[in-house]
Amino acid sequence: MIIQFNTRAPVYIQVVDYFKKKMALGELQAGEEMPSRRELATELKINPNTVQKAFKEMEEQQLITTERNRPSRVTTDEHVLKRIRTELVDEAVAVFVESIQELDVTMDELVDKIKRQYGEGNLDDRSTGS
Amino acid sequence: MIIQFNTRAPVYIQVVDYFKKKMALGELQAGEEMPSRRELATELKINPNTVQKAFKEMEEQQLITTERNRPSRVTTDEHVLKRIRTELVDEAVAVFVESIQELDVTMDELVDKIKRQYGEGNLDDRSTGS
DNA sequence: ATTAGTGTACTATGGTGATAATACAGTTAG
DNA sequence: CTAACTGTATTATCACCATAGTACACTAAT
Secondary structure, X not given: OOOOOOOOOOHHXXXXXXXXXXXXXXXXXXXXXXXXXXXXXXXXXXXXXHHHHHHHHHHHOOOEEOOOOOOOEEOOOHHHHHHHHHHHHXXXXXXHHHHHOOOOOEXXXXXXXXXXXXXXXXXXXXXXXX | OOOOOOOOOOHHXXXXXXXXXXXXXXXXXXXXXXXXXXXXXXXXXXXXXXXXXXXXXHHHOOOEEOOOOOOOEEOXXXXXXXXXXXXXXXXXXXXXXXHHOOOOOEHHXXXXXXXXXXXXXXXXXXXXXX
């Protein structure tokens, strides 16, 4: 997965979301070691302090834990991990609906535009059985 | 239409979007007079300078015009006005798809969540014939 | 002409976000 | 022990955003 920074949202928030996605997809699993702050900063070409801020945020959200001067680890709380994907999607939907509210958009128009936006076939049209 | 400020996006951008929506819905029509900066600042409980910044942004986007020290007016360029709604929706869809990309969300799940988010029946499920 | 209302411009302050450069304490591999 | 790596903390600078206060030129109504 590649991270692509916007100008709008704070970088440290985008870093948090980046790791949330990784956890939601199982690319980062419970108890797994996180990359070091400096290493990640170099890799993402951002400031170590920004990474530190992101990690601090993730700690407050119970996504990772850190003991002393050892590399941070993904939480082992499966309960927390399970919720990540749902929260990401629900948050995105909330922001989306908020932004198009009162514009009298039909469901058909939305679905059409969303499908078109995906384009590269990332979105599955089949049912998952909810 | 009521404006509800987020903490995320700059206030002056939210003011611009607020007026874009009004224009897209025909609440503000071509050539119509805009409220004065000070008046609007009082009404929205924000600083006149913030309103001024929003109006300057709208001028650069050709949404309004101002001559000398007369109240600003909505552009008479129907071409510009026609595009507003499409741009608003497309932009929202782009941001939305971007945010849920790589999360393996099915179309069914999305539609379900979106409908649920609307809830109060703002979203029409019938086709408009595009 | 006076007054109140326009748009516009400027300075200043405070908060947040991002960067840069250090510094320190603790851990680990050599 | 030493060296290199961890996390953490601090100070400083810069940009953007929002606010406050003030000022000026012009227009319109009186």
